[in-house]
Amino acid sequence: MRYLDGETIVDQADGRHEHFVPLHTTDMVEYLTQHPMLHESKRASFRELASLILALLHHLYRQRHERLTYIYAPLDPDRDRMLLTVPTAESRNRLYDELFESTRDALDRANYRRLGPEQIQQAIDAASQWGVRMRMNFAQLRRLDVYARGCVVGRRQTRSWRKAFRAETVDVPLYQRLVVMFRVVDDFESDQFDPRRVYLRMFKNVPQQDVDMMLPATGIQMTWLDHSRIVVPSLYAAAVTLWRVLRNVVVLALFGVFKTLGLILLVLFAVGFGVKSMFTYRTNTKRRYMLSMTQSLYYQSLDNNAGVLLRLLEEGEQQEACEAVLAYFVTSVVMAERGACTLAEIDQACEALLREATGMVVDFDVEGTARNLVHLGILSVDEAGWTALPLDEATRRLDATWDNWFN
DSSP: OEESSSSEEEOOTTOOOBSSOOSOHHHHHHHHHTOTTSOGGGHHHHHHHHHHHHHHHHHHHHHHHHHHHHHHGGGOTTOOSOOSSOOOHHHHHHHHHHHHHHHHHHHHHTTOEEOOHHHHHHHHHOOOTTOOOEEOOGGGEEEEEEEEEEEEEEEEEEEOGGGTTOEEEEEEEEEEEEEEEEEEOTTOSOTTSOTTSOEEEEEEEEEGGGGGGGSOOSEEOOOHHHHHHHHHHHHHHHHHHHHHHHHHHHHHHHTTSSHHHHHHHHHHHHHHHHHHHHHHHHHHHHHHHHHHHHHHHHHHEEEETHHHHHHHHHHHHHHHHHHHHHHHHIIIIITTTTOSBOHHHHHHHHHHHHHHHHSSOBOOOHHHHHHHHHHHTSEEEETTEEEEOOHHHHHHHHHHHHHTTTO
16 A cells, blocks of 8 residues: 555555556656666766657657647637637548547556546436436537556545444555546537537546546436435425415315415415425435535546647656656666567566565556657567667767757
């Protein structure tokens, strides 16, 4: 069990592996530079090589950001710049496809995993003590993608009548990051969303049972307990009102005064009061739920629309830089005496170092990282296996690549 802070822990007792490196590039470089397997005389060179890797990857990601910004501009509901041409329906469709494809690639690079329909349905069918059950209509959504990263356990306080309403701490499964990307149909019920736009939302520390609160829901789903709280008081109020009026009507009936009219007014007044009480309580219940949901979204929301794309690209850059630096360290330092090695050996060594550094079991993306190092020219493969350039030679190669980048 690994504590991230005072309220969040990482519990991998069920054997679940994380798919992202829970370290910043600075942390990774510092940890590897101080590693006993790296000779003290090579630490300065290793820092230089790591900075070159980060600089080259940053330039690549800047190009990706420019492209994504260009694609998203006509589809951004928050755009504040003028467009020279108005996109036609055909051009919008091309942009939709390219945007979803590029965003999915950015999410994959940032090591997010898409939630399947079964996981979303489980969240709709349940709600945590801090969440609200939502009513979904997927027919109103033309496209919906939900991605999550970081399965952790949060510690929250609750009160229950079983414990005499004393505060107790309970464990709540959370997603550290949740990204929602959607587009509505042309005849969407509400004017809150424009069918010509694509909406992106990013949230933090979302209970796994409350994922539906982050989706474009069509309303609040009332439970049987909520309905009973509405119906029972309404019936009681109507019965009390009926009894009070009935006494007056009986007195009038004894004198034969307004007998028929009194009975009609009695029924109408009792029914009207009961209906009014029912709708009043229903409205107040929905307002209470909406306040709870608004407070949760206020503290859990991280970014919207174009800001989500910027965050995803920055996270992807950090993930790929950490993976590249770690994989090069393994192939050039840890396995230096072994010579050529296989991808499986690199994968195992990287995961062992990550577990040593973080205490977590991480599913390392060795294939994607190997492609990046080959693209940078500091890792090669032949019949014997994978081999990294020596540290000094790799530094010169990256330095030359940076100098000739714009040529």
